[in-house]
Amino acid sequence: MMAPKSLPAPSLRVRQLSCERDGRVLFAGLDFDLGPGQALQIEGANGAGKTTLLRTLIGSATDHRGDISWNGRAFPAGLQELRSHLLYIGHGAGVRRGLTPLENLAWYGASRDDAMRALEQVDLFGFEDSLCQQLSAGQNRRVALARLFLPAAPPLWILDEPLAALDVAGVSGLQGQMACHLSRGGSILFTSHQPVALAGLCTLNLSEFTSSALAAFDQEGADVLA
């Protein structure tokens, strides 16, 4: 077996990140690091702010406070570099419904051979020339996730609900590919309402970083110090 090709090893660093929407604090005082070979699952109830956090990290939402840096360079300067290392699959999966799975992967620059291999990995062999609008929800999710199976995938994966609509085999295949990425020194930040089986996975629950949670913590700290 060939040794896995190792990836560049930049790190994401988040300090005191806060975000509010319509006057409601979604999260505040958020601190975490994500380095090579590490995976972090963002947890929280519907509406907790998980997608907003991911969009903030990729620069699609800019109304936040706090510091984000990539590879030692603070945003906004570090954002361009982060994007050059990023594979982002959002909630909507980013599949162009009027194109076929092969055409979707070609749009991301994949050769026909690489795209065919990736589509086989996500069990879409035989559907490569079907229009995505004729595929099921789970099959469309698989088209999106096929990008993770292309060679030379970037080191940082940010995935919003990648397991959504997948069957048991699909979940297992994705978990295997995520583990492979980590073993090559990649990093993964993702949201999921389902448990994900990944060795060494860390979790971060956004409900622990609301302003009320922080106020309660401060009060507790004050009581202890009093």
Ligand SMILES: Nc1ncnc2c1ncn2[C@@H]1O[C@H](COP(=O)(O)OP(=O)(O)OP(=O)(O)O)[C@@H](O)[C@H]1O
């Ligand atoms: N552009 C926006 N303008 C106003 N409110 C927004 C905007 N984007 C998100 N929100 C609100 O922010 C809150 C968090 O939304 P977000 O999509 O980040 O939650 P989530 O944790 O990903 O939820 P889910 O688990 O349901 O996907 C929601 O109440 C949502 O209505």
